[in-house]
Amino acid sequence: MKVTGIIAEYNPLHNGHRYQLQQARQTSQADVVIVCMSGNYVQRGEPAVLDKWTRAQLALAAGADMVVELPFASAVQPADRFATGAIDLLAQLGCQTVAFGSEEAAFDYQTIGQKIAALPAQSAAFVDYQKTYATQLNEFYQQTLNLSIDQPNHLLGISYAAANARLAQPMQLLAIERQQAQHADQLIQTGAYASASAIRKVLAHTPVDLTTVQPVVPATTMAALTTQQGVQWPQLWPLLQYRINSTPLAELRQVYQMSEGLEYRFKKVITQVDSYEALLQALKTKRYTYARLQRVCLYVLLNIKDTAIQQTLEQPYVRLLGFNQVGQTYLHQLKKQLTWPLISKISAKLGAETGLLGLEVRVDRLFEQLTNTHQNFARQPLFYQGKDVE
Template sequence: MKACGIIAEYNPFHNGHAYQLAQARKKTGADAIVVVMSGNYVQRGEIAVMDKWQRAQMALNHGADLVIELPFVVACQSADRFANGALAILEQLGCNYLAFGVEQDNFNYQKFSQQVAPDLQQQQFTVDYTKTYATQWNDFLERELGQRVTQPNQLLALSYALANSRLAQPLTFVPIERVGAAHDELQTNSDRFASATAIRELLIAGDFTTAQQYVPDDLTKLPRRYLSWTDLWPLLHYQLTVNWPESLTDIYQMSEGLEYRFWQQNQTSNNFRDFLQEVKSKRYTYARLRRLALYTLLNVRHSEVLAAERHLPQIRVLGFNQVGQAYLHQAHHQNDVKVLTKVTADLGKPDGALGLQVRVDRLVEQLTGQDQNFHRQVLIED
């Protein structure tokens, strides 16, 4: 069996994602579509609007054959680490293709991966501490490629290309041009397609009637509790109130005095948006600061991340259908893949392979009342 991999967040799953899954199968002729999906926290430092089980079920309902969880230690990271972790999982599963959505599909990402990316890995470009990593990366690409890349999905695709160039068995790239709204567009002009950002705003505001036209599943059958930083802000505010800055220095990626900046701005901020705006500087993107805020809220320490990274890549199965199950068996036998289908006490203990994942998911359990690990079974779609 041949498989096409897709790296996703599905925050939430919408009509554009269903379109992408169908196009991936059509363009590759793959027997199985394997989705590596972020768990309860996503790349730009936010809690997912729906939990990982709801989103995995929606993916299985609309074209995915196998859904694997991208663990927190990878999912809530900068684009390069996010890409490296996700591609490592797809390589271990023996996937042949990687399909991804981009604003324009006429750039040769495969050539970039094969010819340009290996050379870029040897060069240093993050040297200006007054600019964000993203800005310096883009400046570097403009010098090397002769064009400026500003669209978020294209930038992520180039991170995939860099990660792909490091693999022993690189995947074949299949770019799929996005339809409808742009990545972060808040307007809902199309009658079928809207950005995930716009749909999240509708769901959080309780406008389910408008949101329904952009989401393939029946929203009336899903829980009406949709999570955001509005839910998390009081908890972060408390965390920063009761801790002195010195006690935050071990938080993962806390550096360059940001603990003092966080502590100080927390004292005068009334909500998370105000807090971010006050903390923001030219050196850090909003995504970087949201991730750091999430690490702070969850008390994620540098040592914990290093320990969790030793268990990567990790094949934590959230769900499959018959095709996905057959492909998983093939991967297990051909590549000796260790598959995690149940969270045991040993896996979930503090130093276990899923220890950090279990701990950070407890917040979602408290907010939703739904178990996320120990008592959940793999979703099986007929």
């Protein structure tokens, strides 16, 4: 049985994602396509515009046979850790191939992944406070491997390749050319494709006008965006402001990734700004990317400490969000070979603070509060009856 994995955020799922799902299945001749998807918070440190159950449903409707959740501890991380979490999860699920979108699909990811995996860990050496970690990593790749990375998906692809090369049994890498829209496009052009960030830009406007979104997303996404309440950072701003103001320095310092005295900047600027965007602007230095700052803001908001992240990473699991008949059949076969616990329903024990999914349950409480939905307890994996991709 041929099994192909896709690493995704679907924030939200658009025509390009659906194309990628189809291409991945076709090119790899997969019997089963598994999507490993971020939960309610995404890699760049933002809440997802639709909750994880809705996005899992969209993935199933767009052709996925199974959707599993990439835990918060791996999802809200820089590219290398995000990639490691996702690749390990897909390998655990028995995937022989991992497919991903790329601006440079012809690139030899396999070889570069092996080269990077062979390098000693360098992060400790990136101590130039005038440059971001990402910039120093790029410079290091440039110097050692003559590798130049300009595109975010290219960086993710290389990160997948490196994480994959570290596996005992690496998977096949399948880069799929991105359609038309490049990731950073901020305006929706005419045509069937636009980037998720361009779509989020539309959603951020009040009142939301979905006219330009309709041509670039499947009907299921359109329906979800029309009927469901999403979460975006501006909505979280009063809570973040309150949190920073009510947290003494010594406590703020304990937040995950709050390093190099960043807590002093937080306490200083919070009294000077009146919006989330202004906060980010005020925090920005040459040392930190916006993505990094957004992740730290999310760790502050969700009260995330190092130990919570470490505990989750040390006790991996497979969290099912949904599947169709094909996925269910494969699941039966997979169960015997899984070494990680398979989580379908969350018991009180699993969801308790010290439980396997304690962190996931806790970070989702805010999502539950804001959307008035259940995200963990009282939920079970979706079963998708549809046979065809819409």
